[in-house]
Amino acid sequence: MQIILITPENRNHFAREMDQVFKLRHDVFNKWLKWGLPSENGRESDKYDDQALHLIALENASDVLGTWRMMPTTQPYMTAEVFPELLEEIGLVSSNSIWDLSRFAINRDVVGSNKGRQARLFASMASAVYEFGIMNGVAEYLSVQNAYITPIANSMLGEPVWASASLDYGATDATCYSYAPTMERLYSLRTQFSLNAPVLSQFDITNFAKAA
Numbered sequence: 001m002q003i004i005l006i007t008p009e010n011r012n013h014f015a016r017e018m019d020q021v022f023k024l025r026h027d028v029f030n031k032w033l034k035w036g037l038p039s040e041n042g043r044e045s046d047k048y049d050d051q052a053l054h055l056i057a058l059e060n061a062s063d064v065l066g067t068w069r070m071m072p073t074t075q076p077y078m079t080a081e082v083f084p085e086l087l088e089e090i091g092l093v094s095s096n097s098i099w100d101l102s103r104f105a106i107n108r109d110v111v112g113s114n115k116g117r118q119a120r121l122f123a124s125m126a127s128a129v130y131e132f133g134i135m136n137g138v139a140e141y142l143s144v145q146n147a148y149i150t151p152i153a154n155s156m157l158g159e160p161v162w163a164s165a166s167l168d169y170g171a172t173d174a175t176c177y178s179y180a181p182t183m184e185r186l187y188s189l190r191t192q193f194s195l196n197a198p199v200l201s202q203f204d205i206t207n208f209a210k211a212a
Contacts, residue, residue, distance in 0.1 A: 001065065001121070003128045005202050006054040017056055019043070020064040028105040035171045048078055048102070055128050055200075057121060059110065066106040068125055070132075070141070073098045079142050079176060086144060086164040086176035097139040101129065104149065120193050126156035127189045127199040133181035141179045146172045153177070158185045 006014050022043035029035045029044055037044050048071065057065040071077050073093045077100040080092055087093060104125075111117055133141065140161070145153055147166075154160065160177040167174055190197055 001124060002058045002201055003124055003199055004056050004058060005128075005132065005200060006056060008051060014056075016062070017058070017064060018054070021054060021056060021067045022049075024064055024067060024105050024107055025103055028108075029103075032108075033172065046078075048076070051075055053132075055125060055132075057125055063110060064107060065110055066121055066125055067103065068101060068105075068129060069103040070099050070101050070129065072096055073100055073142070078102045079144050083144050083167075083169075083174055083176065085167055086174065089164060090162070093142065095139075097137055099133070099138050099141050101141050101143040104153075120195075122152060122156050123189045123193040124195060124199050127186055127195055129157075130181040130186045130189075131198050131200045134183060134186065138181055141181065142176060143179065144174050144176050146174060150175065150177070153179075156189065158182070 004014075004017075006018065011018060022045045026037075026039045026042050026044040029037050030039055038046070049069070052069045052071040055068045055070070057067070059065050072095075073080070074096055079100050079102070080087060084092075106118070106121060111121055129141065132138070141157070143153060143157075154177075157179040161180050162178040164176040189195065190199075
């Protein structure tokens with residue numbers, strides 16, 4: 001398994017992978033979770049994708065196992081514009097050191113029901129998120145989740161430093177959590193799941209202002 005970082009600058013080199021990402025998101029969020037997100041030709045994408053960074057887990061260098069999207073809160077981001085009620089307690093967040101995580105999805109058709117394989121994929125993607133964060137001065141990640149994903153997220157990203165109230169959004173419940181990337185948590189993930197260091201293949205990408 002390989003985890004790559006796709007940015008607006010290098011995205012033209014990963015057209016096939018991004019097409020798989022959008023198809024995977026449609027399968028997960030619309031077919032499985034029944035969220036009813038706007039889709040076209042079986043692909044789910046939105047206005048944030050063009051400016052975002054996409055972490056993609058690949059098998060055999062081409063088959064997408066999972067995806068996670070992130071962007072700095074200095075740009076228009078999903079949590080503030082789609083779930084503003086979840087930020088009422090802390091107010092509108094806009095900082096180069098606070099990033100928004102969204103659209104986490106795994107390819108259940110490829111990964112299957114093997115819990116150990118699923119956990120290793122989760123851990124690898126969480127490690128990649130934290131490697132990028134530590135490398136680029138990210139102090140917090142915001143993540144809107146429903147009750148199903150929260151125990152999984154907490155087991156990988158660690159205990160949240162902040163959580164909003166939970167609200168009902170019709171097709172799903174939602175709570176905003178804040179996670180702080182730390183070397184201690186990253187080391188724990190690498191040790192527990194025997195991960196190679198670093199997990200993120202382009203570990204030399206450090207200028208996130210340019211990359212984003």
